[in-house]
Amino acid sequence: MxxxxxxxxxxxxxxxxxxxxxxxxxxxxxxxxxxxxxxxxxxxxxxxxxxxxxxxxxxxxxxxxxxxxxxxxxxxxxxxxxxxxxxxxxxxxxxxxxxxxxxxxxxxxxxxxxxxxxxAEMALHEAGAELDATLRALPDLMFEIDADGIFRHVHAPRPEWLYVPAEQIVGRHLRDLLPPAVADLTEAAMAEAARAGQANGYRYAMTLPGGKRWFECSMARKTAPAGAALRFIALVRDITELKAREAELQALAFHDPLTALPNRRLLFDRIEQVLLRQQRDPGWAALLFVDLDDFKTINDTRGHEAGDAVLVEVAARLRAMVRAVDPVGRLGGDEFVILLTELGPEPGPAEATVRRIGLALLEKLGEPIPLADAGVAVSVSLGALLFRGAHPLPALLAAADRLMYTSKGDGKGRLTLRYHDRRNDDPTPVGTG
Structure with a gap:
């Protein structure tokens, strides 16, 4: 060879x-x-x-x-x-x-x-990855349930997530063990799995000894020989932390992350709801546009951290000075908006209420704000627009914004109050405080 x-x-x-x-x-x-x-x-x-x-x-x-x-x-x-x-x-x-x-x-x-x-190595790796995925799923609760709703097997590595102890589950009907709402949801998941082979995304909350927790149930129809009784595998995952994160994201989507006040999106939505009610039941209301005077000076001389602390305190004072039903929000920067609602059917008392609240805001917001090194005194310019009935929100905001700038032009730290003229959207003066 x-x-x-x-x-x-x-x-x-x-x-x-x-x-x-x-x-x-x-x-x-x-x-x-x-x-x-x-x-x-x-x-x-x-x-x-x-x-x-x-x-x-x-x-x-x-x-x-x-x-x-x-x-x-x-x-x-x-x-x-x-x-x-x-x-x-x-x-x-x-x-x-x-x-x-x-x-x-x-x-x-x-x-x-x-x-x-x-x-062959890749196939072995894929099989190992599949096995690893299965093992990672095992920390969740897993149940085998027959078509009659009887529990046949329980895998409970976290027994504190169970509504009753694991040893009391096998052989009993789900309606004997679960709250009615959770039992209804479980049966709905079983019905979908029987029809489609699997069911996902069934969420529910249960109050357990350790407190309220959220769960998500996925259900699969178990493969069985022809003629064998139908059974299901239910995988129940604790999603309490996920629900908390979803709530946080929801809050971030609609609230200013610095002051926790409603952001522009949520604020405008709440104001629009009030304006819709004004169409059905017209009454006096007032839109207040609040802007800090010389806020840039605070940021430049004391730093942005001090500026943020000032905005947080101003937001807290604004929220404390009006009723819970009155929308308050931050438009951005150092601008805030307040809507005073249900001021009554008569203009005189409505104007007096708005003037009293506006002057009280000027006084309260003018009080020194304590900071880490030393306090800082701030002032605000406030434009208050009285209106009755439904009006386009952009027109109301623009008019209130102009009134705020009138206050700044008149010396800052002031209140300018006007009625909204429905005919031309220009403010009609009633006095400056």
């Missing part, structure tokens, strides 16, 4: 490079030559310069370093792209060739196709 035949017993192809690591030979030893036709694209290039190279950059650098050591190596695993576009793996080994003077001339080596082994 010649040398080539012996080599074919242990390798699939041979290769060689020149001193610059360019491939000068890539030749199949056995099997179907067409299967290794992609080898031709290696010749004349360094391996990582060919269009069949599939190695990540990190492995390319390691191969480059290995070859430039000019030392023998074995079992280096490389990945290629075949002519069909499929990945192929080889394990290559090589020895350096040297001239009589010891000068490095390149490498000679063999390659073994390990594609089948690598695919």
């Amino acid at each position: 010649d040398e080539s035949s012996l080599l074919a017993l242990v390798a699939d192809w041979v290769w060689a490079t020149d001193a610059s690591l360019r491939v000068i030979q890539a030749q199949p030893l056995q099997g179907d030559p067409g299967r290794l036709s992609w080898l031709a694209s290696l010749v004349g290039r360094r391996p990582w310069e060919s269009d069949v190279w599939l190695q990540p950059d990190g492995r390319t650098r390691r191969l480059w370093r290995s070859l430039w050591r000019r030392e023998p190596f074995r079992g280096l695993e490389l990945q290629w792209r075949t002519r069909r576009g499929e990945p192929s793996w080889t394990s290559i080994s090589g020895v350096p060739r040297r001239g009589e003077d010891g000068r490095f001339l390149g490498y000679t080596g063999v390659a073994v196709d390990i594609t089948a082994r690598k695919r």
